[in-house]
Amino acid sequence: MEYINNELHFGPEKKNLSSLVANYVRPIYVYDLSFIKSRFKQMAEALAGVRLYFAVKANPNPQVLQCLKSLGAGADVVSLGEIKRALESGFAPEDIVYSGVGKTKHEITEALKLGVLQINVESLQELQRIGEIAEKMGKKAHVALRLNPDVSIQTHPYIATGLRDNKFGMELSMIPDLSACLKKYAQSLELVGVSLHLGSQMMEFSGYQEALVKLKESYQSLKKDFPTLRRFDFGGGLGVVYEKQDLALESRLLAEYAGITKGILSDLNCELQSEPGRWLVAHAGVLLTQVQYVKKTSAKTFVIVDSGMNHLIRPSLYEAEHQILPLVKSGKMTTCDVVGPICESSDFFVKDYSLDQVQEGDFLAVTDSGAYGYSMASTYNLQELPLEICI
Numbered sequence: 001m002e003y004i005n006n007e008l009h010f011g012p013e014k015k016n017l018s019s020l021v022a023n024y025v026r027p028i029y030v031y032d033l034s035f036i037k038s039r040f041k042q043m044a045e046a047l048a049g050v051r052l053y054f055a056v057k058a059n060p061n062p063q064v065l066q067c068l069k070s071l072g073a074g075a076d077v078v079s080l081g082e083i084k085r086a087l088e089s090g091f092a093p094e095d096i097v098y099s100g101v102g103k104t105k106h107e108i109t110e111a112l113k114l115g116v117l118q119i120n121v122e123s124l125q126e127l128q129r130i131g132e133i134a135e136k137m138g139k140k141a142h143v144a145l146r147l148n149p150d151v152s153i154q155t156h157p158y159i160a161t162g163l164r165d166n167k168f169g170m171e172l173s174m175i176p177d178l179s180a181c182l183k184k185y186a187q188s189l190e191l192v193g194v195s196l197h198l199g200s201q202m203m204e205f206s207g208y209q210e211a212l213v214k215l216k217e218s219y220q221s222l223k224k225d226f227p228t229l230r231r232f233d234f235g236g237g238l239g240v241v242y243e244k245q246d247l248a249l250e251s252r253l254l255a256e257y258a259g260i261t262k263g264i265l266s267d268l269n270c271e272l273q274s275e276p277g278r279w280l281v282a283h284a285g286v287l288l289t290q291v292q293y294v295k296k297t298s299a300k301t302f303v304i305v306d307s308g309m310n311h312l313i314r315p316s317l318y319e320a321e322h323q324i325l326p327l328v329k330s331g332k333m334t335t336c337d338v339v340g341p342i343c344e345s346s347d348f349f350v351k352d353y354s355l356d357q358v359q360e361g362d363f364l365a366v367t368d369s370g371a372y373g374y375s376m377a378s379t380y381n382l383q384e385l386p387l388e389i390c391i
């Protein structure tokens with residue numbers, strides 16, 4: 001993000017964002033594919049030897065997916081809808097890792113028909129269900145056990161997933177039961193991996209390190225019983241800085257994360273898999289919205305725009321702070337809340353925020369919204385979904 005002659009320009013190719021609102025109809029997510037490419041290359045280099053499966057939930061835009069596929073990514077999916085989107089965007093079934101706590105019988109059947117690379121299993125009941133379905137179909141399902149090491153990371157509680165009281169994964173004490181189930185369905189289940197995902201927005205790695213050590217031991221003991229075990233999926237979750245972009249800090253964190261991961265796992269001599277989402281795409285997206293009203297009360301100034309929690313729910317859901325910038329700088333600052341049109345008090349982007357003075361018809365950019373933006377958008381209040389364009 002950079003102002004040139006007071007106009008906001010975006011991405012390595014310095015696109016003038018004002019040129020994208022010339023025929024404005026409704027809010028637009030803009031994604032910069034060159035930014036995504038450079039992030040992917042940076043991560044692939046730091047984690048050389050690891051196959052990266054992009055977490056489709058972060059941004060399922062077909063052009064974004066095609067871009068990542070062309071760079072060699074696989075796809076980490078959590079529903080049949082995401083499997084279909086990945087296939088339509090050029091991924092092969094063998095590029096797909098299928099996670100998620102609530103896979104239905106129909107979804108499992110379709111995944112087995114298609115022959116996805118691996119199903120990451122989240123409960124004993126699910127393992128049993130996959131065994132039964134695969135048996136009936138005369139197939140062998142390739143499964144990885146998502147193990148929950150009961151380790152906490154510093155993040156918002158809504159995006160922590162690796163604790164005993166989270167619904168995700170299976171406690172290590174379940175391993176004997178899981179092993180018995182794998183043996184019972186030996187004809188229809190092949191254990192290929194163990195997997196882990198501790199949560200999102202991880203910026204400090206002591207919990208992650210502890211979890212890898214625990215899971216490595218589980219891998220080694222499972223390998224004795226199940227020689228087919230050959231993959232270690234260490235999940236996604238590497239964090240980004242939202243309040244003010246700091247790519248240098250993110251590069252240092254990536255190096256630390258990669259060092260810890262390789263330091264602990266490389267002597268397993270197995271295939272390593274990762275499922276990054278946010279880190280690859282968050283900074284590559286921006287949401288453009290138009291000011292409808294500037295409303296002053298005795299307590300506050302509200303800048304009311306035509307986008308809100310219906311298009312980007314992160315501020316309301318996780319108290320996330322996205323920087324908001326006007327497309328054209330006025331040079332005079334004011335303190336205001338930037339809020340949306342939705343009939344909820346939690347419908348805001350920022351509160352008590354220092355923003356250039358704006359007026360009806362002006363445009364604002366909500367920055368770093370390329371991850372968990374459009375993918376979490378809804379039509380609440382029967383507002384239309386935003387548009388998406390790639391540059």
Ligand SMILES: Cc1ncc(COP(=O)(O)O)c(C=O)c1O
Binds near residue numbers: 197277
């Ligand atoms: C199983 C799994 N893998 C990967 C991810 C991607 O996480 P992030 O976008 O933080 O990298 C998620 C996110 O929720 C997830 O649940």
